[in-house]
Amino acid sequence: MRKVMTGNYASAYGAKAARAEVIPAYPITPQTSIVEKLAEFVSTGELKAKFVPVESEHSAMAACVSASILGARTYTATSSHGLALMHEVLMWASNARLPVVMTNVSRAMAPPWSVWADHMDSVAERDTGWMQFFCESNQEVLDTIIMAYKVCESRGIMLPAMIIEDAFILSHTSEPVDVPDQDTVDSFLPSYDPEIKLEIGKPMGFGSLVRPDQYMEFRYKSMLAMREARDRIVSVEDEFRQAFGRSYGGLLDEYMCDDAEVALVAAGSVAGTVRTVVDKLRAKGMKVGLARIRAFRPFPFQEFQSLAGRVSGMAVLDRSFTHGAAGAFFTEIQGALYDAPKRPAMKNYIAGLGGRDITPDVIEGIFEDILVRCERGSDPEPEWLDVAGLPRRRS
């Protein structure tokens, strides 16, 4: 059934379609209308779940960990500083191998105080052992939640996943979204049935102390699981396409990259704008393409190596900045390409921090610059775009 809804409601409908059984959430800002809608679904009986309002995001994730250990399909949502407060417990979830799914409405970190789109909060949690999926549309948000549970709960994987939607551009903007038929979702996503769970009357200790002679083996298993997730994400998406007729391009979603001279790498809602610019420049005969990072964890190594073999220039747009280094997408892609047979000229562009619009003009400027870079070679310095006081790039 098609409905017009915000990204936040798409998240709530996604969790409802996936039949989340326990939803612990901090109910005050930076919380969003995601859990407000879910609380409504629970109160009206449309969703049979336990809604647990808690006093902080740290407690929200702790409650998710507990519920998931008990074998419940668990969902929560947060944003920016709420995600940062969860940091410690994010690792309790991933290292205990619990398939919790969470939406993060990606926002800038303060100060200056900001509630707008930025990927710093999400990027700062890349090392917590969670899968991270950046979404381009509200439909993708809803669909990815359903797919994420199937990937996370796979026996060989058992890891949590973060579904990332850009603040306001997706979270508060309405667009038509197909809410999939419940029977089809139920046959695609069977109920959660973990191998081991905590049962009432049968006390067990989870996450107990291990000595140095045994710790590494647990982390090695996590590494194997995240590696296996790469193939699983692709195969689950294929099953999803067969059941629902929609798919999103696996770990790295390429648009017009097959014969492209240069590709712009980006993640999240800005990809929609990049597609428009690609179409416009293609009409002028410029061979440009978009490579959208859909999964940042697990990282699409092979996909980037394959892309590098086809293009002469690769522009990487980061909507966050790791001070003292560069954009996180950029440094990781550079690292992935070091031993690639062919390396394109590369440059890092920083734009859209704190919700600044990344306009078609800005993107056209990036494409023009990276086309020049193909001749001149890589630029080691990240370029900050559309910053007052710096020369403006105009196409």
Add this chain to the structure above:
Amino acid sequence: MSRSYEDIPLTPISDTPSTVNMTGLWRVFRPVVDLDKCRKCTLCWKFCPDAAIELVDGKPNIDLRYCKGCGICANECPAECIIMVKEEAE
């Protein structure tokens, strides 16, 4: 010694709860309660970070097998009926 990564569960699991660890052995100071002064406010029970206080008729009974002697109960008690006594003093 080390078990192969293939022979261990996803996360360490023990078939006994952590109550097998008698953490009371760590204690330096021991709470001593004057039950006659207790007003049954239950704050000590609420604040005990180790759940080492049980209420008996509304008054605290401290489980010294687990009490680490942090003194939070003594600090919170509005009736000042809990004092901390150094273990070696007795």
